[in-house]
Amino acid sequence: MKKTLTVNLAGSVYHIDEDAYVLLDNYLNNLRYHFRKDDGAEEIVRDMEARIAELFTEYIREGKQVITIENVEAVISRMGKPEDLNGNADGKEGEDEGEERASRRLFRNPDDRVLGGVASGLAAYFGWDVVWVRIVLIVAGLWIHGLLLAYLIAWIIIPMARTATEKLQMCGKPINVSSIGKTVTDGFEQDGEPTGDEKSRSRMHRVGDAVVAVVGFLLKLFLILVAICFAPVLLIGLVVLFALLMAATGMLISIPAVFYEALPYVDWGMIGTSSGTAVAIAVCGLLAVGIPAVGLLQLVMQGLGTWKPMSLTVKMVLVLLWLVSVAVGTVFLLQAPFIEYSYFM
């Protein structure tokens, strides 16, 4: 005995065995992935679906009622595996498969969740065992009262891994045709026969997701309103922050004066100076403080999956800029005492 499903292919309904369905779904997903760089990717796959529907109709006309896995295998060998087909005009197909880097992103895991799938997502991100993450979270939650709130915020902010690609990114696995196919199959296997306990739990998930969606929306609205109301205040805050930064730079500049006091025999004037020195020090100071700050922000936002990872070039330029600013800043700072010295002359 076999379970059958009903599928709609190009507007016609077919009964299909469960295993045949998995294979067909897998095949269509692989096609979609193979043609993803072509102009009319969706159209190509849709047309091929129509052709598959036509072939199925032929099988049905032969007197069969259900599409079996043998039928699907026959169709696939007739249509051709993705690697046998050429897409992507230039004909450099085949080589780019599996080339996409295995970058890890933080997602909530929809396949293994008690509440929002946050613990499961974290476990996948760091490669830990989800059971331990949950135990630690619960035990820590008993002592740290903010943790529950942090969990809810994580539930709101971290996106759910919806597509096969996102699920692979969640675990840091490379994205290629075979791994996507595997995810599709795995996901299908996990969905099998829900028990009574799972049913009540999935109802809880729906309620939880709805609440989180509403709260998230309200929170965004609230933040936007706050931003509008306090825009002038924020601007002033920014100016104050900038002023503080400049003040801090000034403080840094005055430090070498101590060296000057302590080492009166060193000929500081030997290094030479100009009126632009102070500006140069300020710029170097801003870069030396600002670049790590931006880097930290990027790290956090990238971890949340909100920002895209920086390209290697940008990273290199920033690191180089930081090194140069620190080096130049240090040299100028050593010259700084001479500025004060010249004031008194």
Add this chain to the structure above:
Amino acid sequence: MNVDNVKSQMRKGMLEYCILLLLHQEASYASDIIQKLKEARLIVVEGTLYPLLTRLKNDGLLSYEWVESTQGPPRKYYRLTELGERILSELETAWDELSDTVNHLRQKFLTVL
């Protein structure tokens, strides 16, 4: 040298020309074209045709219209556009020249056969 690879490259280059040639006579839908190409032993797997058709359509060489079918889903009937006809006649000349050259060489050097 991979003989199969060279063969499939030769076929690939001809395929677009042959599709245009097939559609020059009459509008037809994908399965008809597949049938004819298979008879001519130009394609092995059917999936090869679909990206080609979509590309030729996106490049403005083909246009299509939906025609209801009594047996299964509605069908896309492709036909040549004016641009398609023009390019077909250009390819016609190119093919003539190419086959002349190859035949000439064959006659000259393949006298053993």
